[in-house]
Amino acid sequence: MQQPHSRFSVLSNSSLSSADLLSPTGSSRFSLPSAPSINATLGQTRQRPNIYDRNLNKTRSSEVSASAFAFLFSEIVQYTQKRVSGINDLERRLNILGYRVGMRVLELMTWRAESSSKAPKREIRFLPALMSIHTQVWRAVFGRPADAIEKSVENEDEYMIIDNDPLPERHISVPRDMSQLSCSSFTAGIVEAVLDGLGFPARVTAHNTPTQQYPSRTTILIKLEKSVLEREEIVK
Amino acid sequence: MVVFGLWVINKAGGLVYQRNFTDGLAQLTSNEYLVLAGTLHGIHAITSRLSPTGPSSGAQVIEGESFKLTILLTVTGTKFVLLTPLVGTAAESTLQKVYEIYSDTVMKNPFHTPEMPIRIDGFDSRITALLGSGQS
Numbered sequence: 001m002q003q004p005h006s007r008f009s010v011l012s013n014s015s016l017s018s019a020d021l022l023s024p025t026g027s028s029r030f031s032l033p034s035a036p037s038i039n040a041t042l043g044q045t046r047q048r049p050n051i052y053d054r055n056l057n058k059t060r061s062s063e064v065s066a067s068a069f070a071f072l073f074s075e076i077v078q079y080t081q082k083r084v085s086g087i088n089d090l091e092r093r094l095n096i097l098g099y100r101v102g103m104r105v106l107e108l109m110t111w112r113a114e115s116s117s118k119a120p121k122r123e124i125r126f127l128p129a130l131m132s133i134h135t136q137v138w139r140a141v142f143g144r145p146a147d148a149i150e151k152s153v154e155n156e157d158e159y160m161i162i163d164n165d166p167l168p169e170r171h172i173s174v175p176r177d178m179s180q181l182s183c184s185s186f187t188a189g190i191v192e193a194v195l196d197g198l199g200f201p202a203r204v205t206a207h208n209t210p211t212q213q214y215p216s217r218t219t220i221l222i223k224l225e226k227s228v229l230e231r232e233e234i235v236k
Numbered sequence: 237m238v239v240f241g242l243w244v245i246n247k248a249g250g251l252v253y254q255r256n257f258t259d260g261l262a263q264l265t266s267n268e269y270l271v272l273a274g275t276l277h278g279i280h281a282i283t284s285r286l287s288p289t290g291p292s293s294g295a296q297v298i299e300g301e302s303f304k305l306t307i308l309l310t311v312t313g314t315k316f317v318l319l320t321p322l323v324g325t326a327a328e329s330t331l332q333k334v335y336e337i338y339s340d341t342v343m344k345n346p347f348h349t350p351e352m353p354i355r356i357d358g359f360d361s362r363i364t365a366l367l368g369s370g371q372s
Contacts, residue, residue, distance in 0.1 A: 173356045
């Protein structure tokens, strides 16, 4: 059976089991009707603007509590870990979750950067796109640029983004029996979504590459699809 | 400051972390440490009910002839116990720092099960940075 691409399974209503587990609809635990009642009690004292009416630029420079994010991410990993059969599966799920974040990051960043310009543009060459991921995307998501970009010497379709101290992993110590696991698969998913959205389909994975100085150093490995390299040759 | 040892006791009275930082301490088996921690948990529960003026925090410092035992009780019931010499006053602030490290590296770690023994590299290394290596 031809399986639909894994990352679409959570978006479509396909009958894949992962869709059932990850989809908020169809689960009684997400009590959607209760959400407006919270607003109703608040609304009695102060009228809050609808979230859809709020200016998207209002939150451009606001920051989220790193502790709150650490607890949320910890719960995400625990929740996911209960529903997978192995490390590869766990990394794939984290990648899918990151992909959903990345799609929104790209859209929001493009809107913020280009919406006021008379001639909006987007990157069509790979290297500038990679540079903008390394600086702009990292700054938007983690508050600082990544530490390095490298090109693989062995394979010309492989590029690496290196983060010496990845924010999602700052408080995570992976047990020895799972040392293969890199929770930065979530970050890899973000990168994959941004590259996909820019028209550079690729497979993105995360790998631990610790050094003496940076024990949680992580390499985000980008393996571009062949079509991207072929197109790069043409537009050169 | 000199620190003899650090214990972390969960809210049920179980010892989830124990480490010595000075050579020459009495050698106890892990079972004896568990009994000691459980006994301290009981003593603490009694002392918190002794106050004639309503609820109390329970014992905070227990002093012996040659050592002092400082207890930090968190709002969730976890106890941090620091064994130090009688001189020196930084035990409380050290315990606060230990609590901070615990919150960062243990509670935010998805691979730790609450109330279970702490076997986390990040916790060990940051405790080492705070209190010195000693013996493990």
